[in-house]
Amino acid sequence: MSGRSPAEPRSAYPHFLEITTRWNDNDSYRHVNNAVYYQYFDTVVNQFLIENGALDVERSDVIGLVVETQCRFFSQVSFPSKIHAGLRVAHLGNSSIRYEIGLFRDNQSSASAQGHFVHVYVDRTSNRPVSLPSQLKTLLTPLLTAAKEA
Amino acid sequence: MSGRSPAEPRSAYPHFLEITTRWNDNDSYRHVNNAVYYQYFDTVVNQFLIENGALDVERSDVIGLVVETQCRFFSQVSFPSKIHAGLRVAHLGNSSIRYEIGLFRDNQSSASAQGHFVHVYVDRTSNRPVSLPSQLKTLLTPLLTAAKEA
Amino acid sequence: MSGRSPAEPRSAYPHFLEITTRWNDNDSYRHVNNAVYYQYFDTVVNQFLIENGALDVERSDVIGLVVETQCRFFSQVSFPSKIHAGLRVAHLGNSSIRYEIGLFRDNQSSASAQGHFVHVYVDRTSNRPVSLPSQLKTLLTPLLTAAKEA
Amino acid sequence: MSGRSPAEPRSAYPHFLEITTRWNDNDSYRHVNNAVYYQYFDTVVNQFLIENGALDVERSDVIGLVVETQCRFFSQVSFPSKIHAGLRVAHLGNSSIRYEIGLFRDNQSSASAQGHFVHVYVDRTSNRPVSLPSQLKTLLTPLLTAAKEA
Numbered sequence: 271m272s273g274r275s276p277a278e279p280r281s282a283y284p285h286f287l288e289i290t291t292r293w294n295d296n297d298s299y300r301h302v303n304n305a306v307y308y309q310y311f312d313t314v315v316n317q318f319l320i321e322n323g324a325l326d327v328e329r330s331d332v333i334g335l336v337v338e339t340q341c342r343f344f345s346q347v348s349f350p351s352k353i354h355a356g357l358r359v360a361h362l363g364n365s366s367i368r369y370e371i372g373l374f375r376d377n378q379s380s381a382s383a384q385g386h387f388v389h390v391y392v393d394r395t396s397n398r399p400v401s402l403p404s405q406l407k408t409l410l411t412p413l414l415t416a417a418k419e420a
Numbered sequence: 421m422s423g424r425s426p427a428e429p430r431s432a433y434p435h436f437l438e439i440t441t442r443w444n445d446n447d448s449y450r451h452v453n454n455a456v457y458y459q460y461f462d463t464v465v466n467q468f469l470i471e472n473g474a475l476d477v478e479r480s481d482v483i484g485l486v487v488e489t490q491c492r493f494f495s496q497v498s499f500p501s502k503i504h505a506g507l508r509v510a511h512l513g514n515s516s517i518r519y520e521i522g523l524f525r526d527n528q529s530s531a532s533a534q535g536h537f538v539h540v541y542v543d544r545t546s547n548r549p550v551s552l553p554s555q556l557k558t559l560l561t562p563l564l565t566a567a568k569e570a
Numbered sequence: 571m572s573g574r575s576p577a578e579p580r581s582a583y584p585h586f587l588e589i590t591t592r593w594n595d596n597d598s599y600r601h602v603n604n605a606v607y608y609q610y611f612d613t614v615v616n617q618f619l620i621e622n623g624a625l626d627v628e629r630s631d632v633i634g635l636v637v638e639t640q641c642r643f644f645s646q647v648s649f650p651s652k653i654h655a656g657l658r659v660a661h662l663g664n665s666s667i668r669y670e671i672g673l674f675r676d677n678q679s680s681a682s683a684q685g686h687f688v689h690v691y692v693d694r695t696s697n698r699p700v701s702l703p704s705q706l707k708t709l710l711t712p713l714l715t716a717a718k719e720a
Numbered sequence: 721m722s723g724r725s726p727a728e729p730r731s732a733y734p735h736f737l738e739i740t741t742r743w744n745d746n747d748s749y750r751h752v753n754n755a756v757y758y759q760y761f762d763t764v765v766n767q768f769l770i771e772n773g774a775l776d777v778e779r780s781d782v783i784g785l786v787v788e789t790q791c792r793f794f795s796q797v798s799f800p801s802k803i804h805a806g807l808r809v810a811h812l813g814n815s816s817i818r819y820e821i822g823l824f825r826d827n828q829s830s831a832s833a834q835g836h837f838v839h840v841y842v843d844r845t846s847n848r849p850v851s852l853p854s855q856l857k858t859l860l861t862p863l864l865t866a867a868k869e870a
Contacts, residue, residue: 290440293462294603298649298777300477303594304786305762308755312443317500327450327748336754340790350467444753448627453744454636455608462605477598486604490640590740593762600777612743617800627750650767 277344277380283356283372284413287314291349301346308339311371311387314355324406332400334367334389341385347375356381359413365399366390367410427494427530433506433522434563437464441499451496458489461521461537464505474556482550484517484539491535497525506531509563515549516540517560577644577680583656583672584713587614591649601646608639611671611687614655624706632700634667634689641685647675656681659713665699666690667710727794727830733806733822734863737764741799751796758789761821761837764805774856782850784817784839791835797825806831809863815849816840817860 280286289310297303319325325333347353354374361368367389372381393400430436439460447453469475475483497503504524511518517539522531543550580586589610597603619625625633647653654674661668667689672681693700730736739760747753769775775783797803804824811818817839822831843850 288440289442290438290463292439292459293466294459294597294605296477296598297594298596298598298600299783300598303762304789305594305755305758308758309442309444312753312755313440313499316443320500327446333749335796336793338790338792339754340788342788343786349463350470444747444755446748447744448746448748448750449633450748453612454639455605455612455744458605458608462603483599486643488640488642489604490638492638493636496635588740589742590738590763592739592759593766594759596777609742609744613740613799616743620800627746649763650770 277382278372278384279380280354280356280372280374282415283358283370284415285314285318285357287317287355287357289313289353289355291347291351291353293349296349301348304341304343307341307343307373307383307385310353310355310373311339311341311369311385312336314357314371315369315387315389318357319406319409322409324403324409331394332391332403333394334391335397336387337366337390338388339385341383343383344380345375345378345382347373347382351375357413358415359410360386360415362402362407362410362414364401365392367402367406427532428522428534429530430504430506430522430524432565433508434565435464435468435507437467437505437507439463439503439505441497441501441503443499446499451498454491454493457491457493457523457533457535460503460505460523461489461491461519461535462486464507464521465519465537465539468507469556469559472559474553474559481544482541482553483544485542485547486537487516487540488538489535491533493533494530495525495528495532497523497532501525507563508565509560510536510565512552512557512560512564514551515542517552517556577682578672578684579680580654580656580672580674582715583658584715585614585618585657587617587655587657589613589653589655591647591651591653593649596649601648604641604643607641607643607673607683607685610653610655610673611639611641611669611685612636614657614671615669615687615689618657619706619709622709624703624709631694632691632703633694634691635697636687637666637690638688639685641683643683644680645675645678645682647673647682651675657713658715659710660686660715662702662707662710662714664701665692667702667706727832728822728834729830730804730806730822730824732865733808733820734865735764735768735807737767737805737807739763739803739805741797741801741803743799746799751798754791754793757791757793757823757833757835760803760805760823761789761791761819761835762786764807764821765819765837765839768807769856769859772859774853774859781844782841782853783844784841785847786837787816787840788838789835791833793833794830795825795828795832797823797832801825807863808865809860810836810865812852812857812860812864814851815842817852817856 656672
């Protein structure tokens, strides 16, 4: 694992969402299962978009398809901890967005896990890539930071 | 559905836990999937037990096995709503506990769903029923209410 | 638990679906979590409807809303077992259907868990109950059996 | 997304496991949610280890901790499709294993998604890295292939 970038501090993320863990997030090892971290990723990204009017699941003509996700795990989390999910935007492309997410347990100062989540925007009927809506770019620009992750 | 008891108010429950919904709680109908409600049930029960020292997953000699659960659904809930999970104890038996749970969406005054969750306490090695530990009975007695559900 | 009906044999169910378990179906007790059983219920019902042309999630004008589910647990199941989900119809009402499901582990002859799942059919726009489509009644009549469960 | 390696054929994977999809694998977009793909990853890896005697969740002294996972998504999958999960080993280190997984829908010849899953073996009590057990190396060597993924 040489060459891995280290766990980041909370200050690396401009936006946070609190997520509660659940009894069955823990798997047979009694820690939150690795797949569940991606539920947290999905939640912080989509809740930000929905609450800011940039995504209406029933009506939006263009939607973000997930084309790549990655997560690196630094320390274990167990129910009933709370998760603080930090979100930043590392890249706003013509039709794609690279989000980076850090997950912090309770009062922990460095991330338990961090990773990325790439959306490509497509027309919902044709499924072909489209330019990012300008409203979305305006919304995300304040979350755009110099990427910290390799 | 004639004969169903109606959705209850928050006052029917002495204890509450806030649970955050997740993007993928919603299924193809864009509402929280029925199976996910039982994740909320499990969470409010076990978090109460863990935070009050009545369950240590690694070390407890006796544990509660789930022998029956039920849920009735009154109104739909969708991500990104918050859930307030109300908990009461309807019956403290010799070796079993019947919990009743009501799930309330955001500021809603009547339950979106309500149901029950029955634990039978067993010895962890033999898997045979045991009497409820006295510490557990003491903890749960304040949550014991006249059962409202049929 | 006196008065509980006993675990049923496979012959109590006219239709079966094989479902594979997953690593994170197991919770901290290293058995399939109770909420996951309802994922199996949902799957056997909806897969039967979709594969027989009675449900098109994108286009059906009327859909089944889940109004009540229940499960009783008899013996534990753990990943990597296979589940054989048995399905029957206990009641075909004017606008509702009561399905009953038994879950059988690997080569086990009696159910590990059994329960019910009630759909009320509604108009998708108005959300008001409608009569069951005649195609659906025709499809389900062969699964209609004398209810075995209390 | 320039520079992405293309979707691979089934021949790129020496071992396969069939996994059944579930109704609630589909999210609001009516396709299998991205986080669920990692449940499939976890399942193909751990089922291989358990069925070949290389992992006993209750008793193994050393276990694999997940330190990194990644998935790239090429085409959508929806319930009730079946998944054929292909598995290979890209790297057997001193204490770590890099698995690579391709997920194929029904009779599809190229992967719907592919990614990696890195285990570091640790002593279960101290949580410190240990050398891979020789039994495990022997088991995995036949799955070791020239890595195809960047």
